[in-house]
Amino acid sequence: MVRTRPTARRDEILEAAAEVLASREGASVGDVAVAAGISRGTLYRYFPTRESLFAALEAAANEEARVRLGEANLDRVSVDEGLARATRALVAVGEHFIVLLRERRPPEPSFSEPLAVLLQRGQAEGEISSDCPVEVLVEALLVLVGVCTRTGRAIGMGAEDISSTALRLFLDGARVHSGG
Amino acid sequence: MVRTRPTARRDEILEAAAEVLASREGASVGDVAVAAGISRGTLYRYFPTRESLFAALEAAANEEARVRLGEANLDRVSVDEGLARATRALVAVGEHFIVLLRERRPPEPSFSEPLAVLLQRGQAEGEISSDCPVEVLVEALLVLVGVCTRTGRAIGMGAEDISSTALRLFLDGARVHSGG
DNA sequence: CATGAGCGAAACAGCGCTGTACGACGAGCG
DNA sequence: CGCTCGTCGTACAGCGCTGTTTCGCTCATG
Numbered sequence: 411m412v413r414t415r416p417t418a419r420r421d422e423i424l425e426a427a428a429e430v431l432a433s434r435e436g437a438s439v440g441d442v443a444v445a446a447g448i449s450r451g452t453l454y455r456y457f458p459t460r461e462s463l464f465a466a467l468e469a470a471a472n473e474e475a476r477v478r479l480g481e482a483n484l485d486r487v488s489v490d491e492g493l494a495r496a497t498r499a500l501v502a503v504g505e506h507f508i509v510l511l512r513e514r515r516p517p518e519p520s521f522s523e524p525l526a527v528l529l530q531r532g533q534a535e536g537e538i539s540s541d542c543p544v545e546v547l548v549e550a551l552l553v554l555v556g557v558c559t560r561t562g563r564a565i566g567m568g569a570e571d572i573s574s575t576a577l578r579l580f581l582d583g584a585r586v587h588s589g590g
Numbered sequence: 591m592v593r594t595r596p597t598a599r600r601d602e603i604l605e606a607a608a609e610v611l612a613s614r615e616g617a618s619v620g621d622v623a624v625a626a627g628i629s630r631g632t633l634y635r636y637f638p639t640r641e642s643l644f645a646a647l648e649a650a651a652n653e654e655a656r657v658r659l660g661e662a663n664l665d666r667v668s669v670d671e672g673l674a675r676a677t678r679a680l681v682a683v684g685e686h687f688i689v690l691l692r693e694r695r696p697p698e699p700s701f702s703e704p705l706a707v708l709l710q711r712g713q714a715e716g717e718i719s720s721d722c723p724v725e726v727l728v729e730a731l732l733v734l735v736g737v738c739t740r741t742g743r744a745i746g747m748g749a750e751d752i753s754s755t756a757l758r759l760f761l762d763g764a765r766v767h768s769g770g
Numbered sequence: 771c772a773t774g775a776g777c778g779a780a781a782c783a784g785c786g787c788t789g790t791a792c793g794a795c796g797a798g799c800g
Numbered sequence: 801c802g803c804t805c806g807t808c809g810t811a812c813a814g815c816g817c818t819g820t821t822t823c824g825c826t827c828a829t830g
């Protein structure tokens with residue numbers, strides 16, 4: 411057994427948990443342990459309860475998304491550019507993000523707020539349609555990123571294609587506008 | 591106890607199952623029984639196993655969507671009108687549809703095919719963007735209807751508003767185009 | 771009123787998962 | 801070499817859910 415630092419081991423467990431939860435939702439602690447390559451007892455020494463494991467996973471994913479969206483400086487660029495950055499950030503978070511989308515019990519993860527702010531600014535500037543409530547827009551963007559990630563990966567699209575597809579779908583829709 | 595025809599009772603059970611599964615995913619047979627207002631034993635006389643209950647629910651929802659999409663004559667109207675009809679049909683199916691979206695094990699429910707055909711025709715006619723794979727478009731439309739239904743209901747939108755919001759989002763996106 | 775069918779309530783065994791505990795094993799260290 | 805620490809494998813109790821069974825009740829029918 412290769413000895414790793416406890417925190418590194420902890421991160422490995424969370425990584426494995428994110429992966430196994432992304433593939434199927436109702437994974438047990440034993441499944442996570444198998445995916446992480448450790449025994450169930452050892453996993454319970456890192457996370458004393460199932461709930462604590464999932465809470466740590468959610469916190470890590472939220473934190474990662476929060477950091478990435480924070481680094482994107484969404485409030486210092488145009489709405490268009492901000493949405494492009496946000497979409498790339500969300501796609502980059504990948505599996506963790508999907509886990510959040512599927513497992514979310516709270517109404518809103520913390521990282522949805524910068525998106526709401528950005529979209530609200532877009533509406534105020536007349537860039538984003540005001541017909542649609544911001545809540546719906548946020549959910550729509552998140553879910554479009556999710557579906558594009560999932561489906562796109564299945565048919566072999568790369569991260570850049572996935573990001574641009576999701577963004578284009580969200581902003582311009584599926585219709586061809588040049589013709590009328 | 592008001593005696594009802596067995597088939598009517600069966601439908602009531604399925605209705606209750608759809609409702610309780612729409613609210614939270616991991617519902618037990620007991621939860622469905624409570625929601626249906628019957629005892630667990632009685633429910634097991636209608637559906638001998640949990641799996642048979644869910645299979646019947648999925649079959650009923652698929653059938654309902656199939657019938658509605660069939661009645662919409664998607665292949666005899668323009669792509670625009672067809673998408674409008676399809677969206678209204680999907681929103682009308684409501685809870686059953688959401689259940690399918692959340693619980694779907696098979697890669698594609700049977701009713702997604704007419705949507706794929708319609709969108710493919712739209713791409714061929716130059717009405718729908720060909721940048722995006724049809725698989726992604728179908729998933730995007732389904733998931734947009736789902737999120738608009740869920741979020742829209744939460745903030746008090748009616749079925750007509752939900753349908754038009756989902757359709758507009760899917761076709762034209764969130765951006766305002768008139769201004770350039 | 772008598773009968774039978776359908777339902778509710780409850781008890782039961784089986785099973786899988788959770789969380790805990792204990793003995794064994796291997797690696798680093800004095 | 802002996803000690804300690806971390807891990808593994810395993811066993812265990814507890815719990816909730818599944819699926820079955822039994823008993824008593826109610827309502828519809830003859």
